[in-house]
Amino acid sequence: MTAEASDMLAPPTAPAVRGEGIKVVYRRRTAVDVPSIEVAAGKTYALLGASGAGKSTLLRVLGLLERPAEGRVFIDGVEASGKDLATRRTIAAVFQKPYLLRATVGANVGYGLKLRRVPKREREQRLSDALARVGLAGWEGRSALTLSGGEAQRVALARALVLRPRILLLDEPLSYMDPLLKRSLTLEFAEILKSERVTALYVTHDRDEAAVVADRIGIMRDGRLVSEGDPETVLTLPTDEWVASFLDAEAPAEGLVATSGEGVMTLACGDAMIIAVGDLPLGSRVLVGVPSEDVLLFEHGVQIPRTSARNQLDGVVSEVAPAGAAMRITVAVGDLRLASTVSRSSAADLRLAPGSLVTLLFKATAVRVRPRDTIAPIV
Amino acid sequence: MTAEASDMLAPPTAPAVRGEGIKVVYRRRTAVDVPSIEVAAGKTYALLGASGAGKSTLLRVLGLLERPAEGRVFIDGVEASGKDLATRRTIAAVFQKPYLLRATVGANVGYGLKLRRVPKREREQRLSDALARVGLAGWEGRSALTLSGGEAQRVALARALVLRPRILLLDEPLSYMDPLLKRSLTLEFAEILKSERVTALYVTHDRDEAAVVADRIGIMRDGRLVSEGDPETVLTLPTDEWVASFLDAEAPAEGLVATSGEGVMTLACGDAMIIAVGDLPLGSRVLVGVPSEDVLLFEHGVQIPRTSARNQLDGVVSEVAPAGAAMRITVAVGDLRLASTVSRSSAADLRLAPGSLVTLLFKATAVRVRPRDTIAPIV
Amino acid sequence: MKVYYIAIAEAWRLLTSGDALVMPVIGMSLTVSGSAVAMAALIGIPLGYMLGLSRFGGRAALMVLVNTSMGFPPVVVGLFVYLALTRWGPLGFLDMLFTPRAMVVAQVFLATPLVIGVTASAVASVARDLRLQLRALGASRLQEGLAIILEARRGVMASVIAGFGAIISEVGAVSIVGGGIEGKTEVMTTAIVANVGRGDFGIAMAWAFILIGIALMINVALTTVQNLGSAYDR
């Protein structure tokens, strides 16, 4: 807690990892083209995207495991390359497959230390610490062959943590797991990353996984970063139709700042006027989105009790689709489309169907806004 | 529409697929042990479970592709086996991998018809119909080698549909796809299954996929059916801790019916009294759950406007965890645990953290109830 | 290196002139090994299918037998065939020893295990998933079997090509049962050995050219067959 407090007071330092003008070309196809990316020290940066988007390639480049066709990588502000073994040894990685040696858990976790010629006594101490941190205290003597998939991946994490890396790369570490195991390990990994205060670059194609582990998220498509920022904004305010579809979120609406003052703005989105917090200049073009969890639906014409929610709009249901155990209701308010997540029984109670008239209610603080034509949101 | 109406009036017929006392044993390990399972004609039944739960094995047994160690399979009320080619040919299947021939799309889709010696003219007609149904009209002449993963799997579906099967087996048909593609194909497949009115058995490990496609869901664990019913109840009211954890839902609370009359019951769950709809006998032991989307959170002590929500409870936040772009707040009301999904900004507004006092509000109709010690819910 | 140039020049002259000493031996080699591989294919492909497809008891034992036969020294095979065909042997009445037919018999024994083994492993490696897919498309048992044969055709072709390559360049078995009688049972390999002994390096080199050419062609053919790909994709 004190460490955290002092960290918040500390002046901004060089990012632990920085990439500049990174380009990777495979067989004349540009696999990665990222002008600039930074991972803040002690934070977890999640690279999110479909397979083939270049996430893993970018991870390998930033982790000095692969040389890019163009561009430079800086570790703690100093330009670095894979030839520099000492710098490379400040970076550890966990991949999709654990690739454990056919030996004991202890031999596996100690392998990297052995490569570094760490004396046996110190090795054993660090090894048992690392195992304890992943919840496998005392497993040194077990055979790695007898482990389940989740245990094996925890051993792989311990094998990386034992090296006390400045930077930890995680390349889809949980993508081979069952949903059940994946969810619990995601929480566990997130907790370990936070408590270790290690700088982490975490590649995944799973939005929910990224949301749990990340302090910052970048979305990649066709080798480019198409959206970047804190998890909430990135996940709820897609930068374009493709990102919206990838995130299974409503596409953002375009709007203009119609009034602005005292931290409150009115945004004109087609016919609809939406009240939001913020103070962008009058006339700015913006992207506007409202998380579907924040939108309440009422029968049209019903008396709505007085509330602090500043936005109250009438609309027509355009789509009713299942979303997990709940239902996702898309409502058209003029040209603007907003979604609301409701339970199946509420959807039935309200007799929601395409064409139903409904009233939407949401708070000004729930409205997400970012200027158009930038991928980074205002935080 | 008329077909649908007449269907609703028709008397109940034999289930399209019925399994009785199915047991499959691999190397002395019981892979499947299901005393009874039925798939209603024209409906989609989703088998949901982790890998290794026996879902695919059960699918192969019910689809006459594998002989069980014990048990009998009935197709349209008549006992059947894999030796009966005519019955087997009323069943078609789509697997994880499309396994397309290195030939044209047309040759692939027509392959099953060729095996059945359907004349060429009819074959071509049915083939182009089937391709149109999966949205690939006119693709006959294309090479199957040039298809993307999603297109290939749609061809595999067309190859099954062209056989006009009574029963369609789908064994994790979308599990190799990107999340983005998977979501759009799930919706597409669900629509096609509905419009074809085919009896479908759909195996998946993805809760959301099952929720979209299924009329009925069975959850398997270690070869057994541990929960079965309509999607909403199965997904929101887990039968035990394991199912709750698998579904990422709150574990259900146990309760007793304290009062019951006029379709409304009061349920005693520890200290808390919950109002629900239903008319189970007084004193019945029940499992109780409330979908997290239906639970509204308010600051403790705030004046709550008059509402139709009958349940208003005070509780203490026990856990705040990210769930996709939103947050999942777990609240303890005495021994009872309820969850609420709120947006990240709402969570911040309400300053929700473990230990916060909050008031929960939800409708009586939102409360899910099923008698204890049965896996099938009351519908 | 002069000795090589002289031999190669002489070999080229003999081959281009269609020399009456060199050409018949090449024909004999191709005839003997061609007949042998055809018979090995007739026997080995069906057996290989059965071995690869079914899961009968003793299948593992049979596979070990086939694998061991594949590694059997050719001279030993030659010895066994010789004893069978010798005047006092069980097949002595056929009076086949020191004839091209005897060489064919020996080469059939050499090539058949190869054909069986490679065919069996090709058939066995046809994915179980694919067989399930075929059955699910409504294939009858016969249709399923034919589709698997089609799918395994690469392995079958490879087995026959490899079998031919092995027997055409073999010398131990054919020299034992054929005797290497000039103008009667001489094949390229035995003729090379005999002519080196006589010091006729040009003639030996001519046959070596042909054998090298065949080895190259077989290498190309095997690579081509392996790149043919599966009938099923993904």
Add this chain to the structure above:
Amino acid sequence: MKVYYIAIAEAWRLLTSGDALVMPVIGMSLTVSGSAVAMAALIGIPLGYMLGLSRFGGRAALMVLVNTSMGFPPVVVGLFVYLALTRWGPLGFLDMLFTPRAMVVAQVFLATPLVIGVTASAVASVARDLRLQLRALGASRLQEGLAIILEARRGVMASVIAGFGAIISEVGAVSIVGGGIEGKTEVMTTAIVANVGRGDFGIAMAWAFILIGIALMINVALTTVQNLGSAYDR
């Protein structure tokens, strides 16, 4: 079948009595092929590693060359070595023709391509992912190379075993360069051919026994090596 019984009984007698005619030939075979495979391993394993590890230009061409050499007819190899060692040949001054050393040279040429090819494919098949994991664990270039060698050891062992099996049962090359001189350059395979010619089937069968035994042992050894498994799991 009587001819077989007689030969087998005679062979058994010769082997169990440690016959002075039979035993030295077995020793010569093992010495020649053992030395040859040792040299082939010394030359072939490093070359195989280089070929399997690196991605230099012309690598594909080299692999074709190695594959073709693997399928080269042994009699042709024998002919080339003979010409090199003959009195007028480039290495004639060594005066090695018709000595055991000449046979070793020929067998080295036969076994080396096999060792190179199998080693190279074993090294190349070490998963790229595994190399990435090693690098990510902080392995230096040297440590990475050693780990890959360790990982590919099955393939390397298999290549040496297969090489030994190929040359001990070969007859064409050794008979050309060794001349099969009794008591001097006779190995089991050439001796079988010679004794069948003389009608000494019992002696021939004795060596056949040993060769069959070696073929079986090699089969078992290869199966064992293949089942050793990778150092890395999953």
